[in-house]
Amino acid sequence: MTDANRTLVEAVNDGLHTAMAADERVIVYGEDVGDNGGVFRATDGLIEAFGDERVVDTPIAEISIVGSAVGLSMAGFRPVAEIQFSGFIPPVFNQLVSMASRIRWRTRGEHNAPMVVRAPYGGGVRALEHHSESLESAYAHVPGLQVVIPGTPYDTKGLLQSAIDDPDPVLFLEPKLHYRAGRQEVPDGQYSVPLGDAAVRRKGTDVTVISWGSMMPPTMEAVDSLEDRRDVDVEVIDVRTLSPLDRETIVESIKKTGKATVVHEGPKSGGFAAELVATLNERALMYLEAPIHRVTGFDVPIPMLGMEDYYLPNPPRIAAGIERTLAGEGGV
Amino acid sequence: MSHGIEQPVPLGEGNSSIAACTISQPDETPPRYQLVNEDGEYDPDSLPDLDDEELLDLFEWMLLQEIVDERMVTLQRRGEMGTYASGRGQEASIVGSSYALREEDWLFPYGREAAAMLIQGMPLRDLMLYWRGVEDANMQKAHRVFPPAIAIGTHIPVGVGYAWGLGLGEEDAIAALFHGDGHPSTGEFQSGANFAGVMNAPALFYCQNNGYSISVPFDEGQTAAQTVAQKGMAWGIDGIRVDGNDVLAVYDAVSQAREHVADGNPTIVESVTYRLEAHTTNDDPSRYREADEVDWWEEREPISRFRTVLESEGILADGDEDAMRQELNQQFDEAKEAADGYESRGIEELFTYVYDELPPELERQLGEFERFLEGHPEAHDYIDHRPKG
Ligand SMILES: Cc1ncc(C[n+]2csc(CCOP(=O)(O)OP(=O)(O)O)c2C)c(N)n1
Ligand SMILES: [Mg+2]
Numbered sequence: 001m002t003d004a005n006r007t008l009v010e011a012v013n014d015g016l017h018t019a020m021a022a023d024e025r026v027i028v029y030g031e032d033v034g035d036n037g038g039v040f041r042a043t044d045g046l047i048e049a050f051g052d053e054r055v056v057d058t059p060i061a062e063i064s065i066v067g068s069a070v071g072l073s074m075a076g077f078r079p080v081a082e083i084q085f086s087g088f089i090p091p092v093f094n095q096l097v098s099m100a101s102r103i104r105w106r107t108r109g110e111h112n113a114p115m116v117v118r119a120p121y122g123g124g125v126r127a128l129e130h131h132s133e134s135l136e137s138a139y140a141h142v143p144g145l146q147v148v149i150p151g152t153p154y155d156t157k158g159l160l161q162s163a164i165d166d167p168d169p170v171l172f173l174e175p176k177l178h179y180r181a182g183r184q185e186v187p188d189g190q191y192s193v194p195l196g197d198a199a200v201r202r203k204g205t206d207v208t209v210i211s212w213g214s215m216m217p218p219t220m221e222a223v224d225s226l227e228d229r230r231d232v233d234v235e236v237i238d239v240r241t242l243s244p245l246d247r248e249t250i251v252e253s254i255k256k257t258g259k260a261t262v263v264h265e266g267p268k269s270g271g272f273a274a275e276l277v278a279t280l281n282e283r284a285l286m287y288l289e290a291p292i293h294r295v296t297g298f299d300v301p302i303p304m305l306g307m308e309d310y311y312l313p314n315p316p317r318i319a320a321g322i323e324r325t326l327a328g329e330g331g332v
Numbered sequence: 333m334s335h336g337i338e339q340p341v342p343l344g345e346g347n348s349s350i351a352a353c354t355i356s357q358p359d360e361t362p363p364r365y366q367l368v369n370e371d372g373e374y375d376p377d378s379l380p381d382l383d384d385e386e387l388l389d390l391f392e393w394m395l396l397q398e399i400v401d402e403r404m405v406t407l408q409r410r411g412e413m414g415t416y417a418s419g420r421g422q423e424a425s426i427v428g429s430s431y432a433l434r435e436e437d438w439l440f441p442y443g444r445e446a447a448a449m450l451i452q453g454m455p456l457r458d459l460m461l462y463w464r465g466v467e468d469a470n471m472q473k474a475h476r477v478f479p480p481a482i483a484i485g486t487h488i489p490v491g492v493g494y495a496w497g498l499g500l501g502e503e504d505a506i507a508a509l510f511h512g513d514g515h516p517s518t519g520e521f522q523s524g525a526n527f528a529g530v531m532n533a534p535a536l537f538y539c540q541n542n543g544y545s546i547s548v549p550f551d552e553g554q555t556a557a558q559t560v561a562q563k564g565m566a567w568g569i570d571g572i573r574v575d576g577n578d579v580l581a582v583y584d585a586v587s588q589a590r591e592h593v594a595d596g597n598p599t600i601v602e603s604v605t606y607r608l609e610a611h612t613t614n615d616d617p618s619r620y621r622e623a624d625e626v627d628w629w630e631e632r633e634p635i636s637r638f639r640t641v642l643e644s645e646g647i648l649a650d651g652d653e654d655a656m657r658q659e660l661n662q663q664f665d666e667a668k669e670a671a672d673g674y675e676s677r678g679i680e681e682l683f684t685y686v687y688d689e690l691p692p693e694l695e696r697q698l699g700e701f702e703r704f705l706e707g708h709p710e711a712h713d714y715i716d717h718r719p720k721g
């Protein structure tokens with residue numbers, strides 16, 4: 001196929017179909033992933049194609065969904081477990097921290113956990129409370145746990161394949177706001193996009209804007225409007241995998257532009273932008289011509305749907321942040 | 333046989349039969365407590381001690397649950413409400429249970445029990461605001477209602493702790509933890525129920541077993557146990573099964589369970605019912621269940637069953653129900669108008685209540701955001717016009 005054929009959620013679905021067809025060790029399970037095809041239809045058609053031994057509905061038991069993936073993967077399978085919404089990852093944190101991320105380390109390499117935990121994340125879909133969290137920086141802080149957040153349909157399928165093939169655990173967070181927002185060419189058949197490789201979405205010379213996942217489309221929109229309004233040439237980087245982090249691409253970009261704005265949806269303090277700023281401080285301080293700005297969620301719980309649009313960084317806020325960077329304004 | 337000293341584990345007798353030493357789940361499904369059968373037949377002497385006014389009250393609450401469900405779903409379709417979880421088919425289960433609570437009792441809802449919250453005294457306007465995603469709607473302390481536990485199971489340990497506290501206090505109050513048949517699968521539920529047993533916490537675990545957790549049927553995929561009620565056995569607490577479409581049975585079972593709970597005996601009441609509507613307004617039940625099954629339950633829906641009782645008791649005359657429905661619809665209209673008139677306090681709402689006092693960094697973020705919005709009217713436009721997912 002050559003035209004824009006798949007949405008982001010269709011890319012997840014196609015990626016699962018492709019991976020399951022290629023490797024019978026791949027097992028997909030989670031709440032409502034079977035006949036229902038997942039609440040977002042990410043697993044649509046899998047049970048028909050691969051049967052109910054490889055596509056399994058589970059009880060409402062997130063702890064065991066993730067804990068059992070560690071066990072299954074040690075037993076030779078390639079589990080791809082779904083957590084219905086990222087807001088239900090907190091009870092699973094123990095299994096991620098104490099088991100999944102450490103099993104290779106604890107057993108001195110005798111065991112490993114080639115498992116993927118998929119979850120839709122982020123706000124903006126008028127969901128109920130606890131359905132909109134963006135806590136990726138907390139997960140990226142766990143040594144041994146890889147955190148992947150695709151921002152386009154093409155990357156989604158390719159990164160999912162890499163996550164499934166990877167010998168160590170991956171938390172795969174899908175920006176659900178953009179599940180059906182647009183289409184892109186997603187090839188049939190297997191391909192992969194490597195973990196640990198950031199993508200330069202747009203080349204520019206004046207400032208680098210760094211983001212990922214749910215914030216990529218509003219970031220691109222902000223950059224478009226800025227470039228329409230004034231004579232400025234913006235470089236945009238889609239981080240794609242928070243862990244492992246491609247520091248090289250980011251550092252090289254800042255060496256060129258001398259300025260950076262970081263955009264993310266989660267709360268500001270302790271958010272992943274802080275890691276990026278610290279990295280640039282360590283590796284590119286002498287190239288920086290202006291303070292780095294962060295455009296992020298506020299340090300508050302993401303509100304219910306009544307106010308969520310005020311919480312989420314939007315193109316005007318992102319554009320204003322980039323302008324402040326360009327102006328070399330200090331302070332916050 | 334006495335083992336002479338006090339043992340940390342009850343030993344039981346020695347026995348050479350493995351069968352005799354095996355504790356299994358019951359071979360036959362235990363019965364459901366039922367006072368009025370599916371055909372509306374009953375023994376007048378076995379009915380709970382409720383006067384005519386109370387019986388009509390129960391009926392009216394059931395009608396309100398039905399009206400709220402239907403109209404909230406309509407509002408959601410029109411874009412005037414967020415995602416909504418209808419309780420259609422579960423009116424007896426929702427109303428009979430909460431009507432049995434006492435003034436001093438606390439409700440920990442899950443989300444599929446609108447009338448239970450209203451019976452506690454929560455205004456209908458606030459219920460609407462809740463489903464519109466307004467945090468202010470959760471200010472229901474005066475009505476002894478906690479915010480719905482949308483993250484499944486989260487309210488169980490909290491409710492157990494609250495009950496524990498109630499048990500230590502002067503009042504004879506209990507905490508009623510409402511939940512569904514998928515909830516007992518969570519770690520929170522299992523550790524919470526065990527904890528309640530150890531602490532003798534006056535917690536009532538009220539399970540509306542409506543057959544499904546979204547698409548997953550209770551008996552295929554949720555648990556290998558036949559019932560929710562039997563799960564209490566593992567934690568040393570009692571479990572009662574009741575016909576959740578028989579409002580009088582539910583009322584009676586929960587009334588009695590409530591007294592037992594208040595005495596420091598946490599108890600599970602499993603109300604066996606059926607969700608007639610979709611899981612929520614986002615769900616398409618045709619993907620996982622047959623129309624035959626829904627029809628079977630539609631014929632046994634609880635409002636008709638209770639109507640039969642009221643008519644044969646001569647309590648409900650011709651035209652009474654129409655008048656009630658008219659009045660309840662009017663209540664809904666008024667609440668809707670009040671909800672439409674709700675004025676948000678603006679972005680300050682995001683920042684207050686995270687802590688007792690606004691810390692300097694949050695104050696700074698609020699001020700920065702206010703200045704940004706003042707200087708960027710296009711940001712408001714963006715928010716107003718952004719396509720909502
Ligand atoms: C921890 C957690 N996991 C998953 C969900 C998504 N979810 C919402 S309701 C639901 C099913 C609940 O089933 P049940 O307990 O039977 O209650 P019912 O909705 O049938 O009343 C699920 C899986 C959630 N809200 N919280
Ligand atoms: Mg249920």
